[in-house]
Amino acid sequence: MKTVLFYSFKGGVGRTQTLLNSAKYLAEVKNKKVAIVDFDIYAPGVSYLSANQKPENEEYFLKYLVDLFQDNETKKIVTEKLSDNLTLIPAFNMQNIKPYHHLLTQLSKYLFSIKQNAHNEVDSLSTVADNIFEVIKSDIENTGEYDYIFFDARTGLTEVSDILFSQYVDLKVIVSSYNDQNINGTNAVLDILPEMKLNKHKILRILSPKPKKSRDEFIGIKARANLDDNLKLRSKFEWLGTYEVPYEDEIVINDFKSWENLQDGENDYRDKIIAIANTIDDIFVDTLI
Amino acid sequence: MNYQQFLEKLLNIENIDYAFCISKKDKQYFEKYNTNDILNNLAFSPVNYKEKKRIFNMLINQEIKDTKMLNGNIELVFERFRESYNIKDIAIEKYMIYFYEWILILTDKNITLENVKFLKKNITTNNYLFWYHLVKVFYNNSKFKETLYLVKYVKKEYIKKDNYLYNDLVLYQLISLKNDKEYLKDTNIQKKICKLSKQLKGFEYIQILTLLECAFLQHNIVDFKQLVYRYKKEILKWNIYQVLNVYELSVYLQDKEIINEISSMLNFKDIGSYNGSEEYDIYQFLNAIVQDDKHKIQFLYDRLRNNFDFSHYELFRKITINLKRI
Numbered sequence: 001m002k003t004v005l006f007y008s009f010k011g012g013v014g015r016t017q018t019l020l021n022s023a024k025y026l027a028e029v030k031n032k033k034v035a036i037v038d039f040d041i042y043a044p045g046v047s048y049l050s051a052n053q054k055p056e057n058e059e060y061f062l063k064y065l066v067d068l069f070q071d072n073e074t075k076k077i078v079t080e081k082l083s084d085n086l087t088l089i090p091a092f093n094m095q096n097i098k099p100y101h102h103l104l105t106q107l108s109k110y111l112f113s114i115k116q117n118a119h120n121e122v123d124s125l126s127t128v129a130d131n132i133f134e135v136i137k138s139d140i141e142n143t144g145e146y147d148y149i150f151f152d153a154r155t156g157l158t159e160v161s162d163i164l165f166s167q168y169v170d171l172k173v174i175v176s177s178y179n180d181q182n183i184n185g186t187n188a189v190l191d192i193l194p195e196m197k198l199n200k201h202k203i204l205r206i207l208s209p210k211p212k213k214s215r216d217e218f219i220g221i222k223a224r225a226n227l228d229d230n231l232k233l234r235s236k237f238e239w240l241g242t243y244e245v246p247y248e249d250e251i252v253i254n255d256f257k258s259w260e261n262l263q264d265g266e267n268d269y270r271d272k273i274i275a276i277a278n279t280i281d282d283i284f285v286d287t288l289i
Numbered sequence: 290m291n292y293q294q295f296l297e298k299l300l301n302i303e304n305i306d307y308a309f310c311i312s313k314k315d316k317q318y319f320e321k322y323n324t325n326d327i328l329n330n331l332a333f334s335p336v337n338y339k340e341k342k343r344i345f346n347m348l349i350n351q352e353i354k355d356t357k358m359l360n361g362n363i364e365l366v367f368e369r370f371r372e373s374y375n376i377k378d379i380a381i382e383k384y385m386i387y388f389y390e391w392i393l394i395l396t397d398k399n400i401t402l403e404n405v406k407f408l409k410k411n412i413t414t415n416n417y418l419f420w421y422h423l424v425k426v427f428y429n430n431s432k433f434k435e436t437l438y439l440v441k442y443v444k445k446e447y448i449k450k451d452n453y454l455y456n457d458l459v460l461y462q463l464i465s466l467k468n469d470k471e472y473l474k475d476t477n478i479q480k481k482i483c484k485l486s487k488q489l490k491g492f493e494y495i496q497i498l499t500l501l502e503c504a505f506l507q508h509n510i511v512d513f514k515q516l517v518y519r520y521k522k523e524i525l526k527w528n529i530y531q532v533l534n535v536y537e538l539s540v541y542l543q544d545k546e547i548i549n550e551i552s553s554m555l556n557f558k559d560i561g562s563y564n565g566s567e568e569y570d571i572y573q574f575l576n577a578i579v580q581d582d583k584h585k586i587q588f589l590y591d592r593l594r595n596n597f598d599f600s601h602y603e604l605f606r607k608i609t610i611n612l613k614r615i
Contacts, residue, residue: 184526191528214453220491223457229464229492231431239429241382264375271376278373279383289336289344289362 001146002170002284003137007153007161009185013177014208014245016045019150021259021270022277027085029274030281032147035079035140037061038091039164040154042104047090049256050080056099060092066103068135069110079143082256087144111159118162125197126167133166148280157189167196171240171283173276175206176225178218183225191233200238204279208245240283245272290367291360292333298371299380301416307332309411310392310404319349327356330363335370335383338390345394378418385422389430405435409442417447421454424461433465440465459489463499470600479506493523494531505538505601513539514547521554529558529568533575540575541605548579567596578602 008015019036026032038047041062054060059067059075067074080088092100118129140149151169154160165172174190176182186205193201207225211218226242227234248269250258262270296302307328308316319328331344347353374380392400392408405427414420420443428436440462448455463485472478486499497520504513517524517535524535536551555572563569570593577585590599 188528216490218491219453219456220460220489223460224492228425228428228457228460229495231464243379268376272379275374275376275379282373289334289340289359289366 001141001149003149003151003168004171004173004280005151005153005164005169006173006175007164008155008175009157009189010176010182011043011155013175013182014206015155015175016040016152018173018175018206018208018245018273018276019152020046020256021273022280023086023148023150024256024259025274025277026148026281027083030277031085032281033085033087033145034148034150035087035089035144035146036082037089037140037149037151039151039160041065041091041107041160042154044091044094046088046152047092047094049082049088050090050094052080053093053095054078056093056096058093061089062092062100062103062107064139065136066106068139069107069114074139077139077143087146089140089143114159115162118159119194129163130166130168132163133168136163137168157192161189165193165201167199167201171202171204171280173204173206173280175208177209178207178211178221183221187224187227187230187233190227190237193236195236200236202238202240202283204240204276204283205242206245206276207242209247210244212247240279243272243276243279245269245276290364290371292330292367295367295371296333299377299384300414300419302412302414302419305333305412307391308395310408311395312403312407327360327363330360332391332395333388334363334366335387336363336366337387338393341387341390342394381416381418382422382425385419385426388423389426400432400435402434402438405438409439415447417443417452417454420447421458424458428461428465431468433468436461436465456490459485460492460495463489463495467499473506473600473604479503494527497523498531498534501535501538505542508542510542510544510547513542514544517547517550525554525557529555529560529563530571532558533568533571536572536575537601540578541601567593571597578605 006015006019023034023036027034036046038044038061040046057063058078060078064074064077066072077089080090082088092103094100114128114132118127118132120128122128122131137149140146151164153164174186176186190203205225207222222242222244223229227239246268248262248267250261259270259273264270264274293303296305306325308319327348328345331341331348334341336344344353344359348356353359370380370384374383392404396404420439424436424439424443427439440458444455444458448458463482466472466478466482466485472482482499483503486496486503489496497516501513501516504510504516517539524532532551532554536548536555539547539551560569560572563572570589574586574589574593574597577589590602593599
């Protein structure tokens with residue numbers, strides 16, 4: 001079972017869309033069992049895909065986090081099957097925003113402490129963030145059998161990103177769009193990530209959505225996103241390259257259905273997502289002859 | 290799909306064999322095993338380094354009896370790769386990593402310029418994406434001499450100024466030239482670097498810092514000042530380490546006005562808050578040079594020895610010692 005973080009420094013860059021469609025491809029075409037975790041707890045998106053809302057007092061992911069940090073006994077996290085191979089772990093029952101808001105307030109009591117201590121060492125090899133992540137991962141694993149757990153993280157430099165930039169997250173897919181604030185902001189995040197002791201961060205970078213027309217200001221943008229001009233920073237990571245995902249009229253934010261209408265080999269967007277999903281899969285599968 | 294069909298479709302390469310990057314003499318060593326077909330298929334297969342090397346060792350040690358089955362399996366790998374990556378530029382970019390890794394295997398991780406010369410001689414294709422990603426894979430692996438050799442050839446033959454990838458080649462060339470500190474002594478390389486930095490688009494930090502460095506190497510204080518004032522807005526957006534690189538050059542130029550200018554930029558970026566960090570040590574080291582505090586210079590030099598590039602400082606020391614002699 002491998003864990004994959006989908007992160008973006010800023011929002012609206014197609015992070016969740018990339019996650020959803022690559023998860024869908026891996027589940028439907030490659031027969032992989034994928035769990036999608038909505039860790040974008042302040043602005044849940046994929047949670048809205050949930051059809052069967054359970055009562056608020058159930059152990060939704062957000063409630064689980066509160067229980068975990070409060071040192072309460074945690075229960076089995078709420079999951080929901082989206083299809084045979086796809087499982088959703090929603091942040092909360094988003095039909096009822098009041099208890100959700102209440103839980104966020106409760107959680108915020110612990111966030112300062114997480115933020116402050118995330119990078120502190122608990123032993124010579126791992127940090128507080130590593131330990132928190134290991135517990136969360138193990139509790140998600142207890143909900144079912146998965147080949148992959150995809151985490152949709154919240155944007156910015158937050159306690160969530162501190163946890164999910166743990167060295168135990170097997171792959172980090174970092175999405176940014178075609179402008180300087182996105183590229184520079186994301187590069188700055190990479191710059192401040194501490195060098196890992198056990199595992200170098202595996203990084204796959206995505207630029208999305210690529211505008212249809214090229215302009216002078218885009219010259220060199222892929223190379224800058226790929227850190228071609230900063231080999232010292234890139235050497236801190238196991239760098240897996242940069243993919244550009246093109247703009248696609250039919251794809252709207254967090255739409256899970258329009259993917260079906262796009263045909264392989266005829267649609268640039270779909271083919272790029274397939275390449276991304278296969279790259280993720282190839283990283284973890286040794287090509288045994 | 291075998292290696293020939295795969296290479297022809299993806300890269301328009303025909304008539305190539307596994308030994309494309311080594312001499313005929315070295316090839317003879319492998320030929321005695323008489324496994325050319327399977328070696329060709331293995332060499333060009335999109336299979337990871339570890340696995341490819343393992344099978345390669347088994348082949349040359351004649352430990353695989355059923356090569357027919359192995360060939361069949363490799364052909365499936367070629368097909369799977371084509372299905373997974375049906376966008377040509379992504380497929381080529383990904384594939385070139387495997388291509389490079391075969392050179393690593395064949396040379397026992399000791400790639401030299403000679404290998405690249407053999408490669409250039411033995412590969413014929415007009416596919417500019419192949420040549421671009423070939424340069425890139427050498428650059429990504431910090432093989433700078435080989436990168437420079439390839440860029441020169443690729444710029445001449447396949448990727449001209451009107452190609453959207455030309456600018457990336459300029460970047461790889463510039464950084465590769467700067468990696469070898471020889472340029473600090475060689476004015477011809479300096480000229481090349483300065484010319485390339487003027488051509489470069491979209492890499493503001495590298496471009497401005499190199500232009501400043503050119504003015505510094507020519508000891509042209511007027512140009513240096515003009516550049517600092519012209520790009521002040523841009524420099525203020527850089528991170529502290531990048532601004533310190535400009536401060537370093539201004540300190541070695543020993544011009545009070547410009548030292549004060551960059552110093553105020555560092556204060557604007559709250560250099561004091563970095564106290565206790567490597568960046569602050571660099572700042573203090575440079576201040577010690579301004580104040581000519583020899584004891585502090587030596588102390589911080591020793592402390593930064595493993596983390597800071599002192600090549601500009603060594604050049605500065607050499608120049609000041611020579612000046613004192615005069």
